[in-house]
Amino acid sequence: MTTARMTTARMTTARIRSRRTSAAVLALALTGGALGLAPQAVLGAASAAPAAKATITSVDAVVGSDRTIRVGVKCSVAKCTGTVSVKVSGVGTVKKTYKLAKGKKATVALKLSAAQTKKVAAAPKAGTVTVTRKVGKTTKKVTRKVEVKAAAPSLLLTSTTVTVGHDHVVAVALTCKATSTCTATASLTVAGKGGSGTQAVRLAKGATKTLRFALTPAQVAALGDGSAKVTGALRIVETAPEKVTSTQTVALLLDHEMDTEHGTGTGTGGDEHTGHENTMALDDTYSQAYLKVWKPTAYDTCTTAEHQSYSVTGVDGKLYPSWHPAVHTRADGSICTFGHEHGDDPRNSDIYDWVVSEYKKQNPDANGVPFGYGSEQLTVYSNIHNSVFHRHEDDPGHKVIVANNQLMGVKFTDRWGDTQEMECDTLIKAHQGSHSSDATKNNTHELVYALSCNDGTKVLTTVMTNYGNANELTSSCTRPFATEHTSSGTVIETKGSILPAGEGGARYIPTLDCINAYVKNGAESGTPGSAVDDRRGSPAASSNGWWWAGYEQWQSFSTLKMADGKEIARFEPWFGLQNPARYYTGNTETNTSVAYLNDLAWENGNQQNWGPWKDQRAASPSEPVDEFSPKSWFKGDIRDAWLTTTKVDNRDAASSVIWTNPWGKEGSTTAFTGSIRTIVSRTSNVEYVKTTTPTVANRSTRTSEGLTRQGASAPLTMNFFYDYGRDVRGNSLGVHAPN
Numbered sequence: 001m002t003t004a005r006m007t008t009a010r011m012t013t014a015r016i017r018s019r020r021t022s023a024a025v026l027a028l029a030l031t032g033g034a035l036g037l038a039p040q041a042v043l044g045a046a047s048a049a050p051a052a053k054a055t056i057t058s059v060d061a062v063v064g065s066d067r068t069i070r071v072g073v074k075c076s077v078a079k080c081t082g083t084v085s086v087k088v089s090g091v092g093t094v095k096k097t098y099k100l101a102k103g104k105k106a107t108v109a110l111k112l113s114a115a116q117t118k119k120v121a122a123a124p125k126a127g128t129v130t131v132t133r134k135v136g137k138t139t140k141k142v143t144r145k146v147e148v149k150a151a152a153p154s155l156l157l158t159s160t161t162v163t164v165g166h167d168h169v170v171a172v173a174l175t176c177k178a179t180s181t182c183t184a185t186a187s188l189t190v191a192g193k194g195g196s197g198t199q200a201v202r203l204a205k206g207a208t209k210t211l212r213f214a215l216t217p218a219q220v221a222a223l224g225d226g227s228a229k230v231t232g233a234l235r236i237v238e239t240a241p242e243k244v245t246s247t248q249t250v251a252l253l254l255d256h257e258m259d260t261e262h263g264t265g266t267g268t269g270g271d272e273h274t275g276h277e278n279t280m281a282l283d284d285t286y287s288q289a290y291l292k293v294w295k296p297t298a299y300d301t302c303t304t305a306e307h308q309s310y311s312v313t314g315v316d317g318k319l320y321p322s323w324h325p326a327v328h329t330r331a332d333g334s335i336c337t338f339g340h341e342h343g344d345d346p347r348n349s350d351i352y353d354w355v356v357s358e359y360k361k362q363n364p365d366a367n368g369v370p371f372g373y374g375s376e377q378l379t380v381y382s383n384i385h386n387s388v389f390h391r392h393e394d395d396p397g398h399k400v401i402v403a404n405n406q407l408m409g410v411k412f413t414d415r416w417g418d419t420q421e422m423e424c425d426t427l428i429k430a431h432q433g434s435h436s437s438d439a440t441k442n443n444t445h446e447l448v449y450a451l452s453c454n455d456g457t458k459v460l461t462t463v464m465t466n467y468g469n470a471n472e473l474t475s476s477c478t479r480p481f482a483t484e485h486t487s488s489g490t491v492i493e494t495k496g497s498i499l500p501a502g503e504g505g506a507r508y509i510p511t512l513d514c515i516n517a518y519v520k521n522g523a524e525s526g527t528p529g530s531a532v533d534d535r536r537g538s539p540a541a542s543s544n545g546w547w548w549a550g551y552e553q554w555q556s557f558s559t560l561k562m563a564d565g566k567e568i569a570r571f572e573p574w575f576g577l578q579n580p581a582r583y584y585t586g587n588t589e590t591n592t593s594v595a596y597l598n599d600l601a602w603e604n605g606n607q608q609n610w611g612p613w614k615d616q617r618a619a620s621p622s623e624p625v626d627e628f629s630p631k632s633w634f635k636g637d638i639r640d641a642w643l644t645t646t647k648v649d650n651r652d653a654a655s656s657v658i659w660t661n662p663w664g665k666e667g668s669t670t671a672f673t674g675s676i677r678t679i680v681s682r683t684s685n686v687e688y689v690k691t692t693t694p695t696v697a698n699r700s701t702r703t704s705e706g707l708t709r710q711g712a713s714a715p716l717t718m719n720f721f722y723d724y725g726r727d728v729r730g731n732s733l734g735v736h737a738p739n
Contacts, residue, residue: 053077054133056144057105061086061127064151064243067117069110073131075100082132082139084108088148089126091119117150124149151242154178155186155201157234158208161251164223168215170196172234172250176203181623184238187588188213190252191222191230195590197437197496201236202599204623214437216590217498226254279383280390282376287318288392289372294321294338299630299736302328302336307395312368315359315677316377320370321395326724326733337734339630340396341637341724342371344715349402349427351452358460362677369429371398374446374462374676378662381674388498391444391464396738397433398446399575401426401641406700408645412455412688422688424453426643428573432554434580434636435628435737439507439554440592441496443470447556449571457648458656458681459569463664465558466502471495473584474506477514477535477549492584496591504557505572510550510583510597518549520605539578539638540611550597552577553642560660560680562667568650568658569680572692574642574699578721579634581627581737596627597634630736637725637735642694651684 058072071084079102085095094110112120119125127148132141158173170190176182184201187194196213203209215223223230229251238244283291294307310324326341346352346369359366375392382389408422429448433439447465452458468474471494478490489508518526522537526548536548553576560569582594601613602624608614612633616625625631650656658667659675671677691698715722716730725735 053140054080054082054100054131054142056129056131056142058107059129059144059146061129061146061148062151062242063112063117063120063148065237065245066243067112067114068243069094069112069127069148071108071110071129071131072105073098073100073108074105075102075133077133078102080133082134082141083130084110085130085132086110086146086148087128087130088112088116088120091116091125091148120148121150151244153236153238153244153246153248154182154241155184155203155236155238155246157248157250160249161229161253162232164215164252164254168220170213170215170232170250170252171210172213173208173210174201174203174236175208176205178241179205180241181205182238183240184236186211186234186236189233189235190215190219191232193218193222195219195588197588197591197593199593200595200599202602202624204626207626209626209628212436214496214591216496218590223252223254229253279386280379282379282383283318285318287314287320287370287372287376288379289321289370289375289395290319292392292395294395297339297628297736299628299734300337300339301734302338306330306336307338312370313363313365314370314373314376315362315366316373317363317365318376320372320376321398322368322371323398323400326735339734339736340739341733341735343399343639343724344402344722346400346402346427346429348404349450350404350425351427351450354452355427355450355460358677358679369400369427369448371395371429372446374448374464374662377462377674377676378464381662384673389444389500391442391446391499393431393446394433394738396435397431399430399432399639401428401430401573401575401643403641403643403700406643408453408700409698410645410688412685414455420454422453422455422645422685424451424457424646426451426573428641430554430556430573430575432575432577432636432639433738434552434577435582435739437496437582437584437592437594439467440473440509440584440594441471441494442499443467443497443502443505443507444499445554447558447573449558449573451571451646453646455685456681456683457646457685458679458683459560459571459646459648460679461560461569461660461664462662462676462678463558463560463660464662465556465664466500466505467554467556468504468506469501470497470499473509473511475514476508476510476552477518479508479553493587494584494592495587495589502557503559505555508551508553508555510552510580512583512585512595514549515583515597515600519600519607520603522549522606524606524610537606538610538612547576548578550580550583552580558664560658560664560667560678562658568653568667569646569648570692571646572644572694574694576640576642576721577636578638578640580636581632581634581739598627598632599624601625628737630732630734632736635725635735635737636739638721638723640721643700644694644698645685645689645692647686647689647692648681649684649686650680650682653680653682656680656682 053076055074057074060070069086080100083097087093096110098108125148127146129144132139154177155174182203185198187198188196195216199211232250232252234248236246311319312322314320323342328336379390403426410422414420427450431445443466444464448462450460472491474489474491519537524538526535539548555574557572559567561567585593585595600607601616658678659671660667660678715724716726
């Protein structure tokens with residue numbers, strides 16, 4: 001065969017094969033349905049409809065309180081312009097235009113009407129998501145089938161019945177049922193009455209948190225006499241994982257015999273009775289402080305009985321809680337933790353025996369420093385005067401300060417004509433809670449003050465002292481910290497207290513403005529070249545810690561006065577906190593709100609690059625640490641005390657023993673109902689004690705105290721701070737807020 005004929009034959013064979021192949025493909029395409037194949041899949045790209053080039057990347061069809069369905073769209077060509085629509089069966093269609101450049105993607109939010117949302121909430125609906133793209137005069141589209149349903153609350157009450165004790169605090173526990181972190185705000189109404197504040201909630205999946213709402217007088221009145229349950233409504237506004245608002249009901253029953261563990265959230269820190277009567281019943285055997293039984297949290301290993309074992313007998317014969325170590329050693333040698341600490345062991349004070357001996361003169365069975373005796377006497381006094389002032393504070397907030405052999409920076413002439421420097425022993429029991437909203441509005445706190453100096457000055461008293469005025473605080477970052485520590489900070493009006501105005505002092509508390517200005521948007525070590533330490537953004541900015549924008553300080557101011565108004569003693573100890581748990585965020589209609597410094601580790605801001613937030617986030621990158629966990633750095637256990645001279649003017653008195661009311665006034669040489677036995681030496685130091693106000697220059701820092709203490713109860717020394725949450729070797733004692 002010639003070459004030409006061979007070529008022609010091959011071409012003819014190729015045409016025949018081509019026709020056979022095309023016919024076979026067409027036949028396969030026509031029968032593809034029977035084989036379960038789409039015609040496009042058989043024919044290939046050349047026979048398929050052109051791709052839309054605008055794809056659906058995600059669909060969030062769970063409708064929350066924002067009534068929104070979110071569709072993720074991506075453009076893979078030069079430009080995509082078209083519409084995104086969702087057709088919901090039996091509900092209707094929502095539509096929105098979009099425009100994207102090549103390679104870009106966006107989330108398109110389509111909002112249902114209120115009526116459409118109501119239909120979705122009734123039952124899940126079938127839906128079709130369609131994304132179109134205009135190409136010339138034609139429109140290409142892609143679709144996806146979805147189920148449209150209403151979002152369900154992720155935060156749920158663990159119990160729907162709550163008994164309210166005499167502290168008028170409602171404690172409700174919420175659990176996060178989501179598969180990721182739950183964030184929300186919560187507020188409580190009682191019989192339709194609100195005002196008890198709004199609390200922020202941030203919980204890891206599966207975690208539980210107890211919120212505590214201090215009831216307003218109107219809410220307390222709505223509870224009635226406790227004969228019937230009253231409906232409370234907890235409104236929870238969730239922002240993650242879904243935006244959903246729920247109202248969950250809880251049955252409230254008032255029980256004056258029951259004591260809740262008061263003050264752990266936004267507690268008031270005391271009873272302020274403004275209901276049907278101003279009087280408050282007291283027990284003959286147990287003080288209100290004892291009856292406010294401490295209960296262990298999930299982080300604590302000691303029992304309530306072990307805590308109560310540290311009780312002492314007061315001068316009135318009642319049992320009171322008292323100092324105990326943060327770690328308890330059992331008879332078998334094992335240990336447990338209480339989760340809170342009370343500062344220095346009072347038995348380490350050089351004047352402890354003298355103080356107890358004076359208590360024994362009233363009651364031979366008295367055997368220690370009681371926590372809450374001043375509060376107990378305030379109720380006795382208020383009951384007979386038909387007064388509304390009752391303050392029974394939580395147990396963890398009681399703090400003891402011991403200072404031995406402190407030089408006070410003042411010289412005096414002794415009886416022999418020699419010049420000496422004034423040296424004093426001081427034993428103080430203050431109450432300072434930094435975990436709740438209490439101090440943002442309430443100014444009255446119990447103070448036990450004992451002092452003995454080498455010039456003959458002696459004072460022993462228990463008073464309900466006022467730190468400034470009620471319903472106000474002073475912003476922590478507005479106080480100058482140069483050579484003089486003055487009280488020229490910015491005063492902020494707050495709400496929620498019925499306590500009386502103070503006669504001096506102040507409460508410097510971190511505020512949202514301070515956090516925003518100097519923590520989230522400030523510098524770690526403050527303004528370069530500036531000595532103003534309250535502008536520092538981090539408490540870890542200097543070696544061993546230093547004052548910073550969130551440094552909290554309570555400045556007490558107390559005077560002891562006779563019934564005729566003569567002032568016989570004045571003292572102003574100040575108490576500082578390097579790591580308070582909470583900061584003030586604002587006011588509600590009738591109360592205050594707080595947030596927690598711990599949570600800043602998981603919020604945007606400069607602080608994420610500084611200790612301690614950087615360390616906290618590194619230890620738990622995805623889930624926030626519970627602010628009431630021992631892992632939280634902010635728990636109120638790193639403290640300092642500002643102690644200076646005490647003024648006494650009592651030389652002409654007939655006796656060093658007087659009786660005052662719980663406010664330190666109405667001094668008398670005879671006891672009266674509700675009075676407190678007080679010792680003021682028959683001396684006068686007004687010639688050389690010119691001020692009782694601490695300053696940076698004149699305060700006693702107690703530095704030598706921490707360096708010389710040993711034993712299990714000795715705190716870790718941090719320059720002029722003591723870390724009561726760690727022992728002298730730096731070991732954790734399991735302390736956490738509330739502390």
